[in-house]
Amino acid sequence: MKMIDQYVYAVTKYLPADSREDVGKELRANIEDMLPDEPTEDEVYQVLKKLGSPIKLADEYIPQKRYLIGPGYYDRYIMTLKTVIGICIVVFISLEMISWISNPEITDSLSGYLAGMISGLISAVLEGAIQGALWVTLVFVILEKTGIESGDIPILNKKWSPDELKDMSVQGNNRITRGETVISLFMTVLFTALLYFKPHLIALYLKGESGNTEIFPLFQSDRLRIYIPVILLFTVLQLGMFIGKFMKGYWNRPLSAANAAYNMASCILIAVMLTDKLLFNQEFFTRMALYLNETPKHYMALWENRIIWVILGIFVVIAVWDSIAVWIKGFGKKG
Template identity: 55%
Template sequence: MNLIERYLYAIKKYLPEEIREDAGKELRANIEDMLPVDYTDDDVYQVLMNLGSPRKLANEYNSQKRYLIGPGYYDNYISVLKKVIGMFVSVALSIAFLVWIVESPAYWYQVNNITKLFVNLITSGIAGVMQSALWVTIVFIILERTEVEVGYIPFFNKKWTPNDLPELPVDEKMRISRGETVFSMFFTILVTALLYFRPQLIALFRTGENGSIDITPLLDIDRLQFYIPVIIVLALVQLGMFIWKFIAEIWSLPLAILNAVYYAAICILVIMMLIDHALVNPEFISVLSSIAKVPIETVSAWIIKGKLIFGFAFIGMCAYDSARTLLRCISKPK
């Protein structure tokens, strides 16, 4: 276990990219000067304890705090902001375009209808940029002000010791998949946006008279409002976790525990929504019954079976991912 390399690796995460190499060389020289000639791991441990946590030592390279997002997080902030803005804008534009398709009249190609589409796309895009920038900035402000160490949770940070240093990124099993994280965040934004802004688009679409599109929502919109606050809170937690995973790059036990708690919370929410029979729009069942030419009771049975299959599959995937991550963190070499 090379504590010096791990310490340098950790501190570089908090330094601006342009000074990382020089600062790393300087710090390595300082550490070596503080060690005896034939030093042991215990000597290194004590020197690092005297130096303090990488987060606080990095602040000494930027002693004047006149910023909202400090240099330790700035590069990650810009990178995450670009990704999240892209996700928000993509979802907002997709929903706006889908709404226009559904609600557009037969003469959609007329100038006023095309103009309406572009206006909606522009306003939706601007709203997506503003919302994403707001929430990403809030998360990074929390990280900056709580001075949390990489891999740990804001407001629950314990006293730092060299044992808390992150492992060097050599174990691919402990590396957090950027692809999975980005996809998970995009899916969360998409589902949350649909449920909050346009739940009526989760529906049964039929071609009506005069070429119009008849929409029968799957969910009872009024009943859905009961769950919206919890959905929003969990989406914001997911955003915070996405940012923290992006910064940490590798799994730690606190992060794995938070991940498991989040999955448990989302599973509880899903179970509550699945067993809430009032959440399904009765008109949806009636329309589907008439289309399929089967009794309403049969359609209701189909929906119950679908809920069971979805519920077991969703909970199973969440449990598998949580257990896999926790076991990796618990069983990793000390």
């Protein structure tokens, strides 16, 4: 029966490749032994419910269990790790290059200049790889230890049921492409890296009287540090959603709800930051006003009364549109 096929697949996909076929045959035989000769769908349902979560059952077939990331997650962990580390390296190298272009270090020799640039790039590569590996591993350890994907979530008093078995051949417009998840994660990593490591790059760049480039950062660094823990939390949540989308491959109700909640929380955070007058560098607005031939007072009034709300409105519209579109895609999927 189809439900048995789905269950066997759901169990064996969490096992090492070399044991999947044998375990699949054994498991199928065990299920058939627990059923009458001509079982009804309800009888199959009850047997599978008794066997429990595919992830937990797969764990029983693994003889050695001393691991941080188990075999059930390992292949997807490695694939996700490669993707995220690649994104982080690209982002960190890009930020390092922008930093060098906008504020080059003055040295007495070309060799010193090149040595400084190369060491900076190597440092960026290592930092990007370490950060990517750290956060991906953290999320997968949480998945491994909490059993969230297994369907048994103690904190919600939720038990796995055969209703969560899904046909793996996802059709229709609810499919999640790898491209959209990678782009989404790239933008998140870029935004976080900018604010956490190099917030001074978000600035107004003007040529001074001496010909040198003068930089006026948008943010007050001391005030920005207050928001950094929250921003990092949002990044981890986004990474968790990326992994969830990557592992599922299609939009379902839990993912759609998580996406909507994340969008709503992001809008709240952006609103708080935009309306925090202490967060922004007043010199930035003064220089911007002079550059636009406006008085600083008039430009500040324009920022507070119009520009802030236009920016926030754009974010809200995008968030609402994305939430509704994703919810429509995931509405037909229950598990």
